[in-house]
Amino acid sequence: LRELKPDKFDDLIAMNALYRPGPMAYIPDYIDRKHGKKQVEYDLPDMEEHLKETYGITVYQEQVMLLSQKLAGFSKGDADVLRKAMGKKQISVLNKMKVQFIEGATLKGHPKDKLEKIWTDWEAFAQYAFNKSHSTCYAFVAYQTAYLKAHYPSEYMAAVLNHAGGIEKITFFMEECKRMSLTVLGPDINESQNGFAVNKKGEIRFGFSGLKGVGENAIEHIIEERTKHGFYSSIYDLAKRVNTRAANKKSLESLIYSGAFDCFPEIIRAQYFHQAPGDMQGLEKILKFGNVFQLQNATTSNTLFGDLQMPDIVPPKLSPCEPWPLAVQLDYEKEVTGMYMSGHPLDNFKFEMRHYNISALADYNEFKLAISTHANPARQFRLAGLVVDCQHRLTKTGKKFGILTIEDYSGKTEFMLWSEDYVKYTAYLEKGLIILVEGGFMTRYNSETYEFKLSKVHLLDTVKPALTKQVVLEIQSQHINNKFINFIETNIKTNPGKTSLKFNVVDVRNNFRVGMYTMEKGFTMNDDMAVFLLGNPDVEVSVVTA
Known part of the structure; x- marks a missing residue:
C-alpha cells in the first residue's frame, strides 16, 4: 500500500x-x-x-x-x-x-x-x-480505520487490542504499537481498566481482563472501590478496602505476577511469596491484616459503640528477600498475561538481533505465506528466538520427528525436523533455550510447493564468538577520545582471537574518510564489546558474519 x-x-x-x-x-x-x-x-x-x-x-x-x-x-x-x-x-x-x-x-x-x-x-x-x-465495503472500512489510526492512534490501537482475541494477535498488535512509538504499559492497580485503555498521557494500559486468574467479580470490585474512594495508597490500603471474597488470594497472586502492584515500590514482587523460617508468607500476612481490619470495622459499626474510636491495627512487616531473577519474573508475567511485560528473554541479545542479519519472525511468516508471489522464493533466512514449545513424535511408519516452535518480539513460528534433521538438532528441542536458526526455502521432492530446510542451529549466546568474522566501526574523528581508545585496546588484548576489527574514521569538516585496522592480529567478539558498542550512539557498527 x-x-x-x-x-x-x-x-x-x-x-x-x-x-x-x-x-x-x-x-x-x-x-x-x-x-x-x-x-x-x-x-x-x-x-x-x-x-x-x-x-x-x-x-x-x-x-x-x-x-x-x-x-x-x-x-x-x-x-x-x-x-x-x-x-x-x-x-x-x-x-x-x-x-x-x-x-x-x-x-x-x-x-x-x-x-x-x-x-x-x-x-x-x-x-x-x-x-x-x-x-468496496471492505475498502470503506479500511479507510475509516486508517483515519482513526492516523488521528487517534492510542485509542484506535487500544480498541484493536481489546478485540484481538488470541495472544498471538495481541502480541502482533503490541509490536505494531512499538512501531508507531506508542507506549503500552503493564497492568497497574490504580490505572488499569477492564480492558486495554488510554490514560491521560496517551499511553495504552494493559487491562485486568487480560490476566489469568483474576475473575470478573474481582475486577468489578477493585475498579468500583477505586472509582468511589480514590487510588489505593499501598497494598495495605487495598487489603483494608477490597473484599477478599471477591478479590481472593488467587486473584491477588495473578496481580502480583503481572506487576500490577509495582506502583507500591516499598514491596518487591518476591516479598509477597517469601516465607522466612518460622514466619508466614508475605501475602498471607497482608490478607490476614485485611480480614482483621474489615472484621473490626464491621463489628464496631454494628454495636452501640459505633462512634467509639478503635485502636489502629498496625500493618505487618514483610520479611526482606532478594528480588526474582529477570528470567523468573518474565516467566511469571507470561504465565498470567500471555506475554512478557517488563522485558523479553531476547533483551540480552540486542546486539545479535541488530547486527547479525536476523529477520523478524513476523517477516519470515509473511514471506512464507505469500512465497509463490516472490521473485526469489528460495530465499535464505537467519532467525532467532526462545524455544516455547517442542514435541517429539512418531510417523505412521514409526520414524521419529520433531516440531520446534520459537518466539521473538514479533511472533512465533514452527519448524518440522524430519529424519536427519531430527537426529542432528534434537538437542535444541528444549523449552527455554534461545537459539539461532539458519536455513532456506526449497521445493519439496516432485512438487512445486516450498518448505523451509534447516542448515544450521546455534545457541544464540555462542553466536558472537562463533560467527563474527569482522567488526567495522565507523566514527567521526571528534568522537574519538581516551575512554574510547582505552576500552578498545584493553578489550582486544583481553580477548584475543581471529575476528578482525576495522575503523572507518570520518572527518566531516575536511570531507574525508580513513580506513584502518588494529595492530593486534585479531580478537574474539565478546559481551563487553557488545555492551560498549550498544551504549555508544556515536559509533556506527556493522558486522561481517561467517
Whole structure:
C-alpha cells in the first residue's frame, strides 16, 4: 500500500480485491501501471472502457460481466450465469459459455486469437474472482480505520487490542504499537481498566481482563472501590478496602505476577511469596491484616459503640528477600498475561538481533505465506528466538520427528525436523533455550510447493564468538577520545582471537574518510564489546558474519 501511494478511493477498492493468494501476483503490475512505469495495454480497444480504472488488469467479477456483454453480446442474465460459474468454478458451464463467447465476439469482428487469450485469462481469473461491491465495503472500512489510526492512534490501537482475541494477535498488535512509538504499559492497580485503555498521557494500559486468574467479580470490585474512594495508597490500603471474597488470594497472586502492584515500590514482587523460617508468607500476612481490619470495622459499626474510636491495627512487616531473577519474573508475567511485560528473554541479545542479519519472525511468516508471489522464493533466512514449545513424535511408519516452535518480539513460528534433521538438532528441542536458526526455502521432492530446510542451529549466546568474522566501526574523528581508545585496546588484548576489527574514521569538516585496522592480529567478539558498542550512539557498527 505504501508503494501504491493511493490517491483515490478506487485504489483502495482494487487493493482489497488484489491482496489475496493468487491475485497478489498482479499487485506489482498494478502499481507500476498506476505510476507510469509500465504501459497500460488492452487486448482489445473495446476493453478500455471497463478496465481503465484498474489500469488494464481484470480485478472484479463485474468487469468480466460487463466485458462479456460488450464484446460478445451476452445478455445481463448470461453475464450473471458466467459470474456464478466463475465464482463456483463450474467447469462444464464455463466450457459451454466459452463457445457462446467466442461465437458472439467473432460476429462483432474481434479476432479469434485475441478472444482465446482473453478467455484463458478469465479462466485463470475465475480462481480468485472478487466482487467489487464486496471489495468496496471492505475498502470503506479500511479507510475509516486508517483515519482513526492516523488521528487517534492510542485509542484506535487500544480498541484493536481489546478485540484481538488470541495472544498471538495481541502480541502482533503490541509490536505494531512499538512501531508507531506508542507506549503500552503493564497492568497497574490504580490505572488499569477492564480492558486495554488510554490514560491521560496517551499511553495504552494493559487491562485486568487480560490476566489469568483474576475473575470478573474481582475486577468489578477493585475498579468500583477505586472509582468511589480514590487510588489505593499501598497494598495495605487495598487489603483494608477490597473484599477478599471477591478479590481472593488467587486473584491477588495473578496481580502480583503481572506487576500490577509495582506502583507500591516499598514491596518487591518476591516479598509477597517469601516465607522466612518460622514466619508466614508475605501475602498471607497482608490478607490476614485485611480480614482483621474489615472484621473490626464491621463489628464496631454494628454495636452501640459505633462512634467509639478503635485502636489502629498496625500493618505487618514483610520479611526482606532478594528480588526474582529477570528470567523468573518474565516467566511469571507470561504465565498470567500471555506475554512478557517488563522485558523479553531476547533483551540480552540486542546486539545479535541488530547486527547479525536476523529477520523478524513476523517477516519470515509473511514471506512464507505469500512465497509463490516472490521473485526469489528460495530465499535464505537467519532467525532467532526462545524455544516455547517442542514435541517429539512418531510417523505412521514409526520414524521419529520433531516440531520446534520459537518466539521473538514479533511472533512465533514452527519448524518440522524430519529424519536427519531430527537426529542432528534434537538437542535444541528444549523449552527455554534461545537459539539461532539458519536455513532456506526449497521445493519439496516432485512438487512445486516450498518448505523451509534447516542448515544450521546455534545457541544464540555462542553466536558472537562463533560467527563474527569482522567488526567495522565507523566514527567521526571528534568522537574519538581516551575512554574510547582505552576500552578498545584493553578489550582486544583481553580477548584475543581471529575476528578482525576495522575503523572507518570520518572527518566531516575536511570531507574525508580513513580506513584502518588494529595492530593486534585479531580478537574474539565478546559481551563487553557488545555492551560498549550498544551504549555508544556515536559509533556506527556493522558486522561481517561467517
